[in-house]
Amino acid sequence: MADVKTGSKVTVVALVENEPGVLNRIASLFRRRAFNIDSLTVGRTHKPHISRMTIRVEAGPEYARKIATNLQKLVNVIDVRIIDNEPHVERDLALIKVRNDDADSRNTITEICDRYPARIVDVGPKVAIIEIVGTEAIIEEFIEQVQPTGIVEMIRTGVVSMGRGTRIHDTNFINRRTLLEAAAKARNGNGRIV
Amino acid sequence: MKLKGSEIIMESLLREGVDVMFGYPGGAILPTYDAMSQYEDRLHHVLVRHEQGASHMADGYARATGKVGVCIATSGPGATNLVTGLATAMMDSSGIVAITGQVPIPAIGSDAFQETDVTGVTLPITKHNYLVTDVRELAYTIKEAFHIARTGRPGPVLVDVPKDVQIAETEFIWPEDDVVLPGYDPPWAADDEEINAALRLIAEAERPIILAGHGIMMSGAMNELRELAERAQIPVSLTLLGKGAMPEDHPLVIGMMGMHGEASSNLAIQEADLLLALGMRFDDRVTGNLKTYAQKAKKIHIDIDRSEINKNVKADVGIAGDLKTVLTQLLPRLEGKSHPAWIGRIRDWLEDSSERDILNYETPGILLTAQVVNDIWKLTGGDAITVTDVGQHQMLEAQYYPHQRPSTLLTSGGLGTMGFGFPAAIGAKFGAPDEEIWAIVGDGGFQMTLCEMATAAQENVNVNIAIINNNFLGMVRQWQELFFEKRYQATPMVNPDFCKLADAYGIPNRCVTKRDEIEDAVRFAQSIDGPALIEFVVEKEEMVYPMVPAGADLHDMKRRPKPGEA
Ligand SMILES: Cc1ncc(C[n+]2csc(CCOP(=O)(O)OP(=O)(O)O)c2C)c(N)n1
Ligand SMILES: [Mg+2]
Numbered sequence: 001m002a003d004v005k006t007g008s009k010v011t012v013v014a015l016v017e018n019e020p021g022v023l024n025r026i027a028s029l030f031r032r033r034a035f036n037i038d039s040l041t042v043g044r045t046h047k048p049h050i051s052r053m054t055i056r057v058e059a060g061p062e063y064a065r066k067i068a069t070n071l072q073k074l075v076n077v078i079d080v081r082i083i084d085n086e087p088h089v090e091r092d093l094a095l096i097k098v099r100n101d102d103a104d105s106r107n108t109i110t111e112i113c114d115r116y117p118a119r120i121v122d123v124g125p126k127v128a129i130i131e132i133v134g135t136e137a138i139i140e141e142f143i144e145q146v147q148p149t150g151i152v153e154m155i156r157t158g159v160v161s162m163g164r165g166t167r168i169h170d171t172n173f174i175n176r177r178t179l180l181e182a183a184a185k186a187r188n189g190n191g192r193i194v
Numbered sequence: 195m196k197l198k199g200s201e202i203i204m205e206s207l208l209r210e211g212v213d214v215m216f217g218y219p220g221g222a223i224l225p226t227y228d229a230m231s232q233y234e235d236r237l238h239h240v241l242v243r244h245e246q247g248a249s250h251m252a253d254g255y256a257r258a259t260g261k262v263g264v265c266i267a268t269s270g271p272g273a274t275n276l277v278t279g280l281a282t283a284m285m286d287s288s289g290i291v292a293i294t295g296q297v298p299i300p301a302i303g304s305d306a307f308q309e310t311d312v313t314g315v316t317l318p319i320t321k322h323n324y325l326v327t328d329v330r331e332l333a334y335t336i337k338e339a340f341h342i343a344r345t346g347r348p349g350p351v352l353v354d355v356p357k358d359v360q361i362a363e364t365e366f367i368w369p370e371d372d373v374v375l376p377g378y379d380p381p382w383a384a385d386d387e388e389i390n391a392a393l394r395l396i397a398e399a400e401r402p403i404i405l406a407g408h409g410i411m412m413s414g415a416m417n418e419l420r421e422l423a424e425r426a427q428i429p430v431s432l433t434l435l436g437k438g439a440m441p442e443d444h445p446l447v448i449g450m451m452g453m454h455g456e457a458s459s460n461l462a463i464q465e466a467d468l469l470l471a472l473g474m475r476f477d478d479r480v481t482g483n484l485k486t487y488a489q490k491a492k493k494i495h496i497d498i499d500r501s502e503i504n505k506n507v508k509a510d511v512g513i514a515g516d517l518k519t520v521l522t523q524l525l526p527r528l529e530g531k532s533h534p535a536w537i538g539r540i541r542d543w544l545e546d547s548s549e550r551d552i553l554n555y556e557t558p559g560i561l562l563t564a565q566v567v568n569d570i571w572k573l574t575g576g577d578a579i580t581v582t583d584v585g586q587h588q589m590l591e592a593q594y595y596p597h598q599r600p601s602t603l604l605t606s607g608g609l610g611t612m613g614f615g616f617p618a619a620i621g622a623k624f625g626a627p628d629e630e631i632w633a634i635v636g637d638g639g640f641q642m643t644l645c646e647m648a649t650a651a652q653e654n655v656n657v658n659i660a661i662i663n664n665n666f667l668g669m670v671r672q673w674q675e676l677f678f679e680k681r682y683q684a685t686p687m688v689n690p691d692f693c694k695l696a697d698a699y700g701i702p703n704r705c706v707t708k709r710d711e712i713e714d715a716v717r718f719a720q721s722i723d724g725p726a727l728i729e730f731v732v733e734k735e736e737m738v739y740p741m742v743p744a745g746a747d748l749h750d751m752k753r754r755p756k757p758g759e760a
Contacts, residue, residue: 017377028317069501072377075321075322076377078377175375176334179374
C-alpha cells in the first residue's frame with residue numbers, strides 16, 4: 001500500500017473480542033497489507049470478554065487511517081482509535097541487563113538510574129537488571145545513556161496508552177459469548193460455555 | 195428438542211432460507227451428510243465432482259440471486275479444494291457460506307488424518323471464519339455467518355465444524371433475535387456535510403463522469419443511479435462487474451472502462467473534471483498508471499467499505515455508506531444540469547471506436563469470438579445470464595454482449611479465476627431456474643473444471659456451454675505477441691475433442707466452424723432441456739482491443755487500426 005512514511009509515530013488503540021485467533025487475524029492483516037508495526041501489545045481489560053491492544057506504527061496520519069479502517073473491518077475488532085491527537089498517558093517498560101563488573105560501571109548505572117524512572121531490580125557480581133517504566137521517548141533516552149556501560153540483554157513490552165480524563169474507551173459491549181452465557185444461566189442455573 | 199450438531203446445521207440452513215447446497219462428502223463431514231437424508235425434500239444437495247466446483251457454484255448462485263450460496267466439504271483436502279472459490283468470492287464481494295468438516299476436537303493440532311488448519315488457511319481470503327468448538331454455539335454461529343456473508347460488503351464466510359461437534363447433541367434453539375456483533379457495523383448513511391460537499395462538486399462540474407461498479411447492484415441502487423445520471427446528464431462508464439448497473443442501450447452509458455474497456459470511457463475518465471465513483475474500488479485493471487490517472491478530475495467516492503476510500507485514489511469527497519441509501523439522500527437536492535459539449539465529445543470518441551469495430555470488418559472464411567458472442571447476444575434477445583471464464587473470450591463477452599438487467603453478467607473480475615465460468619453457471623441456474631443461462635468459456639479454462647459436466651448431467655441442469663476454442667491460452671498468447679515477441683511458450687494447446695467428451699457425459703452437442711452455423715447451433719442448445727455444449731472453433735490468433743498494457747497510462751491504449759489503415 002503506497003503511502004509515504006514520515007518518520008513520526010502513531011498510536012492506534014483497539015478494543016477486541018477476547019476470542020481465540022484474534023491476534024492471528026490482526027497479525028495476518030498487518031502482514032497482508034504490508035503495514036509495518038513498531039510494537040503491538042495485547043492485554044486484558046476489566047471485562048473478561050474484551051482485550052485491548054496498543055499498536056505503534058511509524059506512519060503519517062493517512063497511513064494510520066488506513067490501518068484503522070482495515071482493523072475496523074475485522075469482525076472481532078470492536079472499536080479502533082488513533083489517540084495521538086488527544087491528551088493521553090503512554091507507558092513502555094524495559095528490562096535491561098547491563099555489565100556491572102567494576103566500581104566505575106556500578107556507579108555510573110546508579111547515577112543514571114537516579115535521573116530516570118528506573119530502578120535496579122537484580123544485582124549480581126557481573127551484571128544487573130534495570131527496570132524502567134516511562135514514555136517511549138524517555139526509555140529511548142535512557143537506553144542511550146546506559147549503552148556505553150554495555151547492555152548485554154534487553155526486552156521491552158511495547159507501548160500501552162490510555163486517553164486522559166473522561167475520554168473513556170467504552171468497554172460496555174455484549175457479545176455472543178456473554179449473551180449465550182446469560183441464556184445458559186437462565187436455562188439451567190449454571191454455566192459457562194467453553 | 196435435543197438435536198445432533200449435524201441436524202442443527204440442517205435446521206439452521208433451512209431457517210436461513212437455503213434450499214440448495216453444493217458439496218462433496220468425506221470422513222469428517224459424514225455425520226452431516228447422514229443428517230441430510232432427512233431433509234432432502236427441502237434442502238437439495240448437489241454432488242459436485244471437485245470441491246472447487248462447489249465453491250464456484252455457491253458463488254454463481256449468490257451472484258445470480260443476491261442470496262447467500264452454500265457449499266460444503268470435508269476436512270483437509272476437501273476444504274483446501276474450496277480455497278480458490280473462496281478467494282474468488284472474496285475479491286468480488288460475493289456472499290457465500292462454506293461449511294467444512296474438521297477432525298474431532300481432541301485430535302486438533304495432532305496432524306491427524308486429513309487435518310488442515312482451515313480457519314488459518316482461509317483467514318485472509320474470507321470475510322470472517324469460525325471454528326466451532328461447542329455444539330451449543332453452532333446455531334448462533336451459522337446465523338452469524340449468514341449475516342456477515344450477506345450484509346455490508348458481502349463476502350465468503352467459512353464455518354469449520356469438528357466431527358464430534360456434528361455428533362454431539364444439544365437443545366436446538368434458533369436465535370430469533372438479531373445477531374450481536376459489537377465489532378461489525380457496516381456504514382449506512384452519509385452525513386449532511388458529505389452530501390453537501392458531493393452536491394457542490396456535481397454542480398460545479400463541466401465534464402463529470404460516473405464510474406458505476408458492482409456495488410450498485412449489490413445495494414439495489416439501479417434506479418437511483420439512473421435518476422442521478424439522467425437528471426444531471428452525467429455519462430456512465432461501467433466496471434466489468436458493474437455491467438448491468440444501468441441498461442447498456444441507455445444513451446448515457448458509454449461502455450466499460452479499464453484495460454480492455456471502451457476507448458470512449460477511458461478517454462472520458464482522463465479528460466473528466468469530476469469522477470463520481472459508485473460502488474467500485476479503483477482496481478489497477480481499471481486505473482492503469484495511478485500517477486497519471488484522471489489528473490484533471492475531482493473525485494467523489496462512495497463505497498460501503500471504509501477502507502476502500504483513499505486506498506488507491508485520493509477522494510475529495512469520500513463517503514462510506516450503502517449506495518442506495520446515500521443516493522436517496524442526495525437525489526432530492528440534486529439540480530438538473532446538461533453537458534452537451536462534453537457528451538458531444540464522448541460521442542465522437544464512440545464513433546471512432548465503432549469504425550474500428552471488428553464486426554465491421556470483412557472476415558471471410560474465419561470465425562471470430564466477437565461474432566460468436568454478438569450472435570449469441572442476438573439469438574438470446576440480449577436477455578440471458580451469461581457466465582464467463584477468464585481470458586480473451588471474457589473481455590470479448592464484455593464488449594459484445596450488452597447487458598440490460600442487473601446481475602446478468604457473472605464473471606470473475608478481481609481474482610480472474612480460470613475454471614470459474616462453467617460451475618458458476620450451474621450454480622446460477624439453481625438460483626435462477628427461469629433464466630436462460632450461457633456459460634461462455636475458453637478452451638483452457640473449461641478444462642480446469644470440466645469434470646462438472648457430470649454434475650450438470652446428473653442433475654440435468656439446463657445450462658448452455660459455449661466453448662470458445664482457439665487452441666490457445668489466448669489472453670496469455672496476446673501478451674506474448676505484444677510483449678514477448680510472439681514466443682508462444684506454453685500457450686498452444688492440443689485439446690480433446692470437446693464434442694466427444696460431451697458425448698461421453700451424455701450431453702448433447704454441436705461443433706461450429708463457420709458463422710452461418712451459429713444460429714442453428716444456438717437454437718439447438720436452447721431446445722435442449724438440460725445441459726448442451728457447443729464448441730466454436732475460432733480464429734487462433736485474435737486480439738482483444740483496445741488494450742491498456744499493465745501499468746501504462748489509461749489513455750495510452752493499443753487500438754485496432756481502422757479498416758484501410760493497417
Ligand atoms: C487459474 C488461473 N491460472 C492461470 C491464469 C492466467 N491466465 C489468464 S487468461 C489465461 C488464458 C485463458 O485461456 P482460455 O481459457 O483458452 O481463454 P482465451 O483467452 O483463449 O479466450 C491464463 C492462462 C488465470 N487467470 N487463472
Ligand atoms: Mg483459448
